Amino acid sequence: MPADRAPTRIQRKNRAAILEAALDVFSSHGFRGSTVDQIAKAAGLSKPNLLYYFPSKEAIFNELMAGLLDTWLDPLRALDPEGEPLEEILAYVQRKLQMSRDFPRESRLYANEIVQGAPRLHDVIAADLNVLVEEKAQLLQGWMDAGRINRAHPKHLLFSIWSLTQHYADFDAQVRTLMGDEDPFDAAPQYLETLYRRMLTPKS
Amino acid sequence: MPADRAPTRIQRKNRAAILEAALDVFSSHGFRGSTVDQIAKAAGLSKPNLLYYFPSKEAIFNELMAGLLDTWLDPLRALDPEGEPLEEILAYVQRKLQMSRDFPRESRLYANEIVQGAPRLHDVIAADLNVLVEEKAQLLQGWMDAGRINRAHPKHLLFSIWSLTQHYADFDAQVRTLMGDEDPFDAAPQYLETLYRRMLTPKS
DNA sequence: CGTGAGTTTGACCAGTTGGTCAAATCAAGG
DNA sequence: CCTTGATTTGACCAACTGGTCAAACTCACG
Numbered sequence: 001m002p003a004d005r006a007p008t009r010i011q012r013k014n015r016a017a018i019l020e021a022a023l024d025v026f027s028s029h030g031f032r033g034s035t036v037d038q039i040a041k042a043a044g045l046s047k048p049n050l051l052y053y054f055p056s057k058e059a060i061f062n063e064l065m066a067g068l069l070d071t072w073l074d075p076l077r078a079l080d081p082e083g084e085p086l087e088e089i090l091a092y093v094q095r096k097l098q099m100s101r102d103f104p105r106e107s108r109l110y111a112n113e114i115v116q117g118a119p120r121l122h123d124v125i126a127a128d129l130n131v132l133v134e135e136k137a138q139l140l141q142g143w144m145d146a147g148r149i150n151r152a153h154p155k156h157l158l159f160s161i162w163s164l165t166q167h168y169a170d171f172d173a174q175v176r177t178l179m180g181d182e183d184p185f186d187a188a189p190q191y192l193e194t195l196y197r198r199m200l201t202p203k204s
Numbered sequence: 205m206p207a208d209r210a211p212t213r214i215q216r217k218n219r220a221a222i223l224e225a226a227l228d229v230f231s232s233h234g235f236r237g238s239t240v241d242q243i244a245k246a247a248g249l250s251k252p253n254l255l256y257y258f259p260s261k262e263a264i265f266n267e268l269m270a271g272l273l274d275t276w277l278d279p280l281r282a283l284d285p286e287g288e289p290l291e292e293i294l295a296y297v298q299r300k301l302q303m304s305r306d307f308p309r310e311s312r313l314y315a316n317e318i319v320q321g322a323p324r325l326h327d328v329i330a331a332d333l334n335v336l337v338e339e340k341a342q343l344l345q346g347w348m349d350a351g352r353i354n355r356a357h358p359k360h361l362l363f364s365i366w367s368l369t370q371h372y373a374d375f376d377a378q379v380r381t382l383m384g385d386e387d388p389f390d391a392a393p394q395y396l397e398t399l400y401r402r403m404l405t406p407k408s
Numbered sequence: 409c410g411t412g413a414g415t416t417t418g419a420c421c422a423g424t425t426g427g428t429c430a431a432a433t434c435a436a437g438g
Numbered sequence: 439c440c441t442t443g444a445t446t447t448g449a450c451c452a453a454c455t456g457g458t459c460a461a462a463c464t465c466a467c468g
Binding site for chain 1: 326366371375383395398
């Protein structure tokens with residue numbers, strides 16, 4: 001294992017290559033379905049060499065997950081109590097949709113984990129995520145009470161945003177097959193904007 | 205392996221037990237993450253005994269998938285060109301939501317497969333599902349052209365229905381953690397009805 | 409160019425896994 | 439109750455997998 005000192009050039013390069021390869025492999029085969037050998041080969045290293053940089057397969061996975069969750073929740077954190085409610089929500093939807101397009105592997109990695117019961121994530125969800133969701137649900141409820149957007153169950157509203165946006169990353173294989181030549185991300189922004197605008201615009 | 209004759213009482217019972225157990229195990233660990241031993245134990249059989257009824261792990265999985273897909277698409281097939289458009293769509297949404305509540309394992313099994321790129325399902329999706337979706341997208345487009353529901357990209361409309369309803373099964377672990385005591389399925393039907401009603405009800 | 413820390417590798421190990429097989433056990437009809 | 443086919447099992451195997459280790463190699467730096 002590399003010493004506790006500042007990482008050398010080689011260390012930085014190889015650790016980055018491993019995490020990049022691991023994201024690729026884990027996101028398309030799940031934790032259990034991925035082998036250390038696969039990841040090593042994808043990173044251009046031998047298995048023992050990879051294990052020189054990370055103590056175990058699980059350590060790679062955990063580091064990947066830790067890094068992921070933070071960026072994953074940034075768009076929600078950015079929901080601004082001071083902004084115009086409908087525009088804030090629509091912007092959140094679009095930001096989330098962009099993440100599905102630009103970081104589909106991250107989305108699938110997360111999906112893989114949750115679908116299988118979130119065995120390695122349960123604590124994080126119950127703690128950090130729960131607090132954030134509770135806060136933002138309050139915010140949405142406040143906007144609704146003030147008549148600035150239509151009423152709807154705030155948490156279900158958040159779920160629907162996650163669901164609709166991440167669907168384009170998580171079910172990419174299905175969506176693309178059914179869309180043929182058309183790029184799903186051409187019409188998706190418009191579709192989701194229309195959906196949430198119609199749903200939330202308060203009756204004049 | 206059982207002969208090609210009519211299945212005995214024991215054969216019927218054990219094959220059913222195996223498929224039931226396999227649904228449980230596959231849906232919560234994925235194909236690669238499940239072991240034959242796990243399935244056998246869950247079915248109350250020894251591993252060699254299980255392999256007396258199915259030639260391989262993959263054979264179990266395939267039989268499960270084949271049976272699944274048909275029932276999975278039934279609600280969409282039931283979308284009736286003769287019915288009242290908005291009510292037809294709302295009924296479809298509710299039927300799909302009920303399936304997520306009553307058959308979450310089936311939903312997760314399917315999700316697991318698609319998230320990982322649908323390696324074993326690509327052909328089926330490209331063939332059967334594609335035809336059905338093409339047909340129903342036409343139907344929706346017709347309703348929009350006739351001004352009976354609001355305009356929206358028909359395929360994205362279908363994707364959104366799948367996404368929103370299956371989310372409650374596939375992301376159950378996350379949804380339940382964030383909802384606390386409240387059963388997600390209490391408010392979900394109302395939420396989705398409101399969403400699609402607001403979105404699709406034509407401006408008078 | 410020498411040297412010591414950092415890096416890489418082939419050989420290896422123990423546990424797991426999908427699957428086989430011959431022998432043992434069971435069930436049902438004659 | 440006895441025979442025959444259906445069912446079950448313990449022992450076993452080969453391939454794979456996560457991980458170890460000592461030896462070899464490389465590289466930066468004095």
